[in-house]
Structures are given as C-alpha cells and as structure tokens.
Amino acid sequence: MQGTVDGFGYGMVTPVVSYLVACLGGALGLRCVVRSLNNQQSRKPGWLALGAVTIGCGIWTMHFVAMVGFRIQGIQIDYDTRLTALSLVVAIVVVGIGVFAVGYRGATNATLTAAGIFTGLGVAAMHYLGMAAIHLNGSLEYDSLTVGASVLIAVAAAIAALWAAASYRGFPAALGASLLMGVALTGMHYTGMAAVGVRLRGATDASYSTGMYGNASPPSILLPMLIGPVVFLILAGVVVMFDPQLVLGDGDWSRTTPRRRRTGIALPERPTHPPRTDSLFEPRDQRTGRHTTPRGR
Structure with a gap:
C-alpha cells in the first residue's frame, strides 16, 4: 500500500525558512574559508574549523527545518535521535575535508572543484542519513534517477559557491556565493524529497496514525534538536561580524x-x-x- 507524501505541511513557511538558514550557514562558513586564505600562520586551522562546522550546522539545520513540514497521510512519523545526531557529524566531517583542502592548497580551480565535490557529497550524505533516521509504519523508497539528480545539484551548486567566494571580492560576490550555497542545500533537499515514496505495512493502524503527533510531522521532536546548531550559527555570526578586519572593511x-x-x-x-x-x-x-x-x- 502506497502512502501519500506531503513535504509542505506548513505551506511555504518551511521552504523559505530553510533556504534562509542555508544562506546564513553558507555565508558565515564561506566567509571563514576566505578569511583563512591569506592567513599562513597557526590561526588558519581555527578559521577553517569554524567554517566547516558552520556550513555543516547550516546543512543540518536547513534539512530538519524543512522536515518539520514533512508528513505522510495516515501515519505517525518519529526520528532516531542517534542517526539524527550522526548525520550532523557526517556533514561537518565531509565538508571539513573540502574546506581544509581550499585553506591549505589554495583557491586553484582543481582544489575548488574537489572541495565543491566533497561539500556537495556532504550535503547528500547528511540528507539521506537524516532520512534514514525516520521511523514509520512502512518503508521509504527512492527513485534512483531523481536521487542522482539531487546529488548533481548539490555538487554543482557547491562548486559554484566556493568558486564565487574565493575568486571574486566584495559584498556582491559574497552575497552571490551565499545564495548559491542556499540553492545547493535546499535544491538538493527538495529534489531528494521528490524521489521519496512510502510503502505502508498493510492497512493503516488507527492507534498508530493518531498517536502523539497525529497525522502531522513531529515538530516537538525536531525543534528541540535544532536549538544547539541554531545557537552555534548565531555565535559564529557574532565571531565573524565582530572580526575587526571585517568591520574595518579590510x-x-x-x-x-x-x-x-x-x-x-x-x-x-x-x-x-x-x-x-x-x-x-x-x-x-x-x-x-x-x-x-x-x-x-
């Protein structure tokens, strides 16, 4: 029995908020990466680590903000907290590989391409591991062609975002890179969600479908888990915005x-x-x- 999937349970609220979060995480993370390029001393790892964690938190937060609007008609959705937390770690580690490559090998075309591939794969790995954390009375199925398209979108947009951030100077380039990173994250997410189908296990059980969350997605599970990454993004924003060289325009x-x-x-x-x-x-x-x-x- 096929279940009816709805990825917009709250209309356009969750897509818009998730896109803004993705742009924020991308803007702060890319700024940290570019900030490290002319720093050849011992402080370079600090900027790169901050950039990797910020982009990773942006990816993770964007995904689960979007998942607040995800629901399947007639059944309750729950999440495995361990897999959910693991997806955050995977995003930070995979993105970190690309970020440190740019920081230590320089912003060459080959390095930016390789870093964009790792960043895009980090987005995809985080997404599908986060989807694996879903518990429901059935199983998720994926269309392989749409899944492949989602990965290509993530990789292509991530390469473009890194290239724009490292190759051009000034506010317009930084803004454009952030918007591209937002496209990489949300574009990959909703393309991946278009690939999802649900096969229910037999008839829908009434007690299961009218549980704690009814037919809606469980925001009371996701929202508390989002507090930590959101707070980190705010703190990262404070660090970047109060960096004196950024404030002075240098x-x-x-x-x-x-x-x-x-x-x-x-x-x-x-x-x-x-x-x-x-x-x-x-x-x-x-x-x-x-x-x-x-x-x-």
Missing part, C-alpha cells in the same frame, strides 16, 4: 599593505594608542600591523 581582501611595501615608504607611527586589530583567529605578527623599511634609504 581583512584578506585588502591590497593597501602590499602597495606600501612595494614603494618602501614607511608610514609614521601614531604616538599614542595605535588602533587594535585583535582578531580571534589572527596571528600576532599580523595584529601589530608593523611595516619594516630598510635603513639608510
């Missing part, structure tokens, strides 16, 4: 310092209270901002 995109070094002109040092550029992940030699000039010239 950061890794500044070309002012290289021009000064080429001309060999030393700027006069301020007599009192030089501006501080302490950053959570910035090495000490870059925080001081000192420029050396050969003597006698």
